Amino acid sequence: MNQNQIFNRTRRQLAGWYVLVTGLLLSICGVGLYQVVIYSQEYILRQKLESLSGTLHDSIEPFLEQPNQINNNVKKLLPGLCLKGQVCQLPKDVEKRHIAGVFQQEGYYLRLTTLSGQVLATIGQQPQGMNQKISIEFWQQVNSNNGESFYQISLLLRTQTGLRWGYLQIGRSMVEWNNYLMTLRLLLILGLPLAMLLVGGASWWLSRLAMRPIYESYRQMQQFTSDAAHELRTPLAVLQSTIEEMGLAKDLEEVEQNLEIMKRQNRRLSSLVTDLLLISKIDQQKFFTNIQPCCLNELILDLVEELEELALSAGVTLKTDLPINESIMMMGEPSQLYRMVSNLMTNGIQYTPSGGIINITLSCTENYILIQIQDTGIGIAPEELPRIFDRFYRVQSDRCRLTGGAGLGLSIAQAIAHAHRGRITVKSQLAQGSVFTIELPYQNFSPVLPKN
Known part of the structure; x- marks a missing residue:
């Protein structure tokens, strides 16, 4: 197949289309995966910030008295709260406190601001280089001067009397998240070419597997056409030469000889054409036209009676075990x-020398009907056994031509067995004979019916 340009070109095209389609699908899946990760990470981040800010909001509001005023109760609730203008550090025991301990974690921060956005107090690592007056939108993504991004939420705080006190802002650095997304992008960008290389190799191998049955069918068709042309050419050439000789015939006896030759070659051509038509029907599954119960005992006895004369002329004895x-x-x-x-x-009669015996046995197993044709003929060489059911294959081509065979008998027999969901096997030894065994389903048999 590798030396056939048509199949190589088709194989390359098939592999190329497979790589292209697979690459497109992988790209779409990669982009989809990236978008899903972004959405899920953003959703998780919002959920965490909303939960934390909601808890702090509900805890702080009961202690607020005057707008923009931070009393001692708020400071106790938020240990480590650093007022504007102070340099502060979180207490050592702050990790033991569930709410304030969050802001000791890297990336989190808290702000208390006025209604106008002026910072009153902070906890945690604050974004560097930002204006003192900051935005008070509910959700906001802010950037520091060093390029670091933060995601923050702002909630309005009210005093005990319902007055607007200021804003609670809680944010988290997006550095870790951005690094994660960068790593994911890098893996996708580098992984896609690597995946395409693997897909390319796999597609080249798969295209070979896909093309192999087609190539085998193509090769068999070429071989079949070549063999059929060869078989037809010989009798046609004989007919042509015989017709030319008839024009030069000088007496009636010579004409009769030529007519006999023509009649014999015509029978050979008719038999070959009939076999070819039968093979065509088998290949097209237009095989069964008259399905009915068959008695194999009677079928074998009828055959023995019909072939008795041929066996006697060859000096071969037919025996049955039914x-x-x-x-x-x-x-x-x-x-x-x-x-x-x-x-x-x-086939057994033709390949069994005079004085030989052909024994036909009919028996049953639990699942199969067995028909065995055992002869004491010349046998088949081990290297030829795998090919004896090939079309136009002859074990002894010269002898087959003398008997008029075209090498289709065993091939047709195997095709008929397969069509009945069975098979034919053979065992043989040179100079000792051969045993052909037909195995046909015995129970719940359903033949292969023609397609509509």
Whole structure:
């Protein structure tokens, strides 16, 4: 297949399209994954800030008395609260306090501001280089002078009497989150080419597997066409030369000889065309036309009677071993089952020397009907056994030509067995004979019916 330009080009195109489509799908999935991660991370961050700010808001408001005034109760509630203009550090025991301990974690901060946005007090690591007057929007993303981003939430605080006190702002640095997204982007950007390389290699291998059955069919079709043309050419050439000789014939006897040659070649051509048409029907699954119960005992006895004369002329004895008190029945195409067994018996007669014996046995197992045709013929070499069911293949081509065979008998027999959901196997030894075994389903048999 690698040396065939058509299949190589098709293989490259198939692999290329596979890589292109897979790459497009991976890109879409990567972008989708990135967007989902951004959305989920933002959602989680908002949920955390909303939960924390809501808890602090509800805890602080009961202690607020005057707008823009921070009393001792607020300071006790928020240990480590650093008023404007002071340099403060969180107490050592602040980690033990659930609310304030959050702001000792890296990235979190808290602000208390006036209604106009002036900072009154802070806790935690504050963004560097920001204006003293800051925005009081509910959700806001702010940036410091060093490029660090923060996500913050602002909540309005009221005094005990309901007056507007100021704002509570809680924020978190987005450095860790941005680093995570950067790592994810890097993995996606570097992972896509690597994935495409792996997909390219896999697609090249898969395209070979996909093309192999097509190539095998193509090769068999080429071989079949070549063999069929070769088989047709010989009798046609004989007919052509015989017709030319008839024009030069000088007496009636020579004309009769030429006519006999033409008649024999015509029979050979007719037989070959019939076999080719049968093979075509098998390939197209237009095979069964008359499904009915078949008695295999009677089928074998009829065949023995029909082939007895051919066996006697070849000096071969036909013997049978059939069940006496049991008729073995199966559903199938009678004429094709007849032909299947006939081809094997005829093959045995042709390849068995004079004085040989062909024994036909019919038996049953739990699941199969077994028909065995055992001969004492010339046998088949081990290296030829795998190919004897190939179309137009001959074990001894010269002898087959003398008997008029085209090398289709065993191939047709195997095709008929497969169509009946069975198979034919063979065991053989040179100079000792061969045993062909037909295995057909015995229970719940359902043949392969033609397609509509």
